[in-house]
Amino acid sequence: MSYAQSARRVALDVIMAVRESDAYANLLLPVHLERAKLSPADAGLATELTYGTLRMQGYYDAVIAQAAGRAVSKIDPPVLDVLRLATHQLLSMRVPSHAAVDESVRLAKTIGSRSAVGFVNAVLRAITKHEPEVWRERVIGAAGSGEEALALAYSHPLWVTRAFRQVLVAEGREVELEGLLAADNVPARVSVAALPGFADAAHIDVTIAEYSPVGGILREGDPGKNAAVASGRARVQDEGSQLAALALSRARPIVAGESWLDMCAGPGGKAALLAAEALLGGAQLTANELIPARAKLVRNALAVFDVPPEVWEKDGVEIGQEHPGEFDRILLDAPCTGLGALRRRPEARWRKQPGDVAQLGALQTALLHSALDALKPGGVLAYVTCSPHAAETKAVVGSVLRKVPSVTKMDTPAVVRQIAVHELDMPEASHVQLWPHRHGTDAMFIQLLVKADS
Ligand SMILES: C[S@@+](CC[C@H](N)C(=O)[O-])C[C@H]1O[C@@H](n2cnc3c(N)ncnc32)[C@H](O)[C@@H]1O
Structure with missing residues (x-):
């Protein structure tokens, strides 16, 4: 052979x-x-x-x-x-x-x-x-609609193409649909986060990232060959994920003694960044992950800390009842379809079905209710998904906030703008929606929420 x-x-x-x-x-x-x-x-x-x-x-x-x-x-x-x-x-x-x-x-x-x-x-x-x-030309010519033609030409399921179009239309950016689908077909560059207090992106042999203040892009493909990554002082992490974690840790100055929760932490990428930020500010992070094998990955991700944060293996849906009003900041990086990270897993787009969205929506809603119960009065929560699908993002936040009037949306773009190294192109909204074609990141959704002081 x-x-x-x-x-x-x-x-x-x-x-x-x-x-x-x-x-x-x-x-x-x-x-x-x-x-x-x-x-x-x-x-x-x-x-x-x-x-x-x-x-x-x-x-x-x-x-x-x-x-x-x-x-x-x-x-x-x-x-x-x-x-x-x-x-x-x-x-x-x-x-x-x-x-x-x-x-x-x-x-x-x-x-x-x-x-x-x-x-x-x-x-x-x-x-x-x-x-x-x-x-x-033959394939596009046989398509029944413009949307179907784009879906076929860029090899996306039609329902996913429609969901992306809906979000871009709401942003007044429908013209970007083709660029988004094309960007999904280009493998992502390998970006890393230098953990604050452990490493500095300026000194770890990377090209400085465009937006994340702790981010860099590997010059060579193999992360293991970068000394900072090999030693755990820097982590392979999408720049959008870095901004999502920093949106929570830098939403407002940290008060020493604050207690933070990463409710759905596996495999631990954002937990590591949050733990580093917490350590510098005198706050304490607890990480939680339902699936034991993934909780183990979280422990590995946190092993670089002298006193690693505690890792629970609880069902996040129950944490609100078990720990009411306990945390000053909570990251809810919810389980989602992952439609925002199609560049990374070539087969993922064919695995997901429209029914997954509804099923996950119910879980995301229950987790958000629970997270808000676990939040202290005056506390901040980041609701994050690596999917831009409206049913997993704005619809979940909207339906929960209608039932919990003590919680309001924070001006998330203002926070992210302050964190980012360069100006981010973001249409007017209270949330941040990042995009592969516009920002070179995964399509992360970030909504900061604040609970009223009682
Ligand atoms: C989007 S991933 C989190 C990614 C992680 N924040 C990171 O940056 O590495 C969502 C995680 O939630 C976990 N999960 C799913 N259902 C859960 C539940 N009911 N309670 C807690 N965690 C859950 C999944 O196993 C998965 O590891």
């Missing part, structure tokens, strides 16, 4: 596992790369094949359906995996047609019947008959 064929085999194995057993490509791929002992160049090829194919799956399916003359739901799933992988090579990587087709037919032989092999050969030869630009 040639090296390139090994790279294709690795990619196919990962793509099949993602489909069959809900595996995470970013966790599984390194295992397969290690096992296959590929050269760095071929490991790079396998990575591009895997991530590119998974990300653009929606678009490739539209091409395959036209070339095959049948709906992809009528194609045997492993055969469809081979076709998707080959389509990525033909349309996005400009691999010579004969190599992409021949190698893919060889892969098909290992997983399908003789008729499946003939089918793969025929579909791929049909795809090679047109240039990538022609396929783009």
Whole structure:
């Protein structure tokens, strides 16, 4: 088997596992790369094949359906995996047609019947008959609406495209939809947070971040090679997540002795930043995480502190009743669909379903009620999601505030503006919505809330 064929085999194995057993490509791929002992160049090829194919799956399916003359739901799933992988090579990587087709037919032989092999050969030869630009026109031309055309062209589920459009329309920025979808298809740069009191972004061999005052962008891809990251003084963390944690810790000056809670802390990225800020200001953080394995990750994330914050393993929904009025500041980084972080997990967009939003909305609402119960009178809470979906953000905050009149929205953009190194482009609102295409961050939603003094 040639090296390139090994790279294709690795990619196919990962793509099949993602489909069959809900595996995470970013966790599984390194295992397969290690096992296959590929050269760095071929490991790079396998990575591009895997991530590119998974990300653009929606678009490739539209091409395959036209070339095959049948709906992809009528194609045997492993055969469809081979076709998707080959389509990525033909349309996005400009691999010579004969190599992409021949190698893919060889892969098909290992997983399908003789008729499946003939089918793969025929579909791929049909795809090679047109240039990538022609396929783009054909796919977009067959779309039923402008929204569907964008969803297909940028390989996003239609319901996700609609949800993004709705939020941008509310911001008066509908024209940015195409830019957002395009940005989701570009892998994120690796950004790090220098933990205040432990490291300074100016001195840890990174390019200073555009917005976060503690942030930097790695110059080389491997975080382990950065001394500050390797020693735990800096952490790989999206700049939007850094701003979300700092929005809480810097919402107002810290009074020594304050008590803080990170209610949904796993795996502990924001908890580490909050703990560093708390230590400098004389406050004390408690972290909480429902899932024990993830609570362990939080403990690891906090191990750099001489006296690490306590980590609870409670159901956040019950904390309000168990600890009423106890905390001066609370971060509720709620479990969400993660639709704001599609750059990071190529398969994630196909995993989520509209029904997830409703289910999570009920949990987010219960957690926010509980967090507000646990907040001291006069205390500040940050409600944060890495999803911009209105049903997980403004709708949750709005429905809870209608029932809890003692809580009001803080001018969150004013706080974030004061923290950020450079001016952030933010439409008028009481919340902050960050965007990959506008700010180069994940699409984080941040709403600061204040509880009235009793
Ligand atoms: C968005 S993640 C938090 C990310 C984290 N703040 C960070 O920056 O690393 C949400 C977390 O909430 C946890 N979670 C889900 N339901 C919960 C509950 N009822 N109580 C507490 N934590 C919960 C999930 O296991 C997940 O680890």
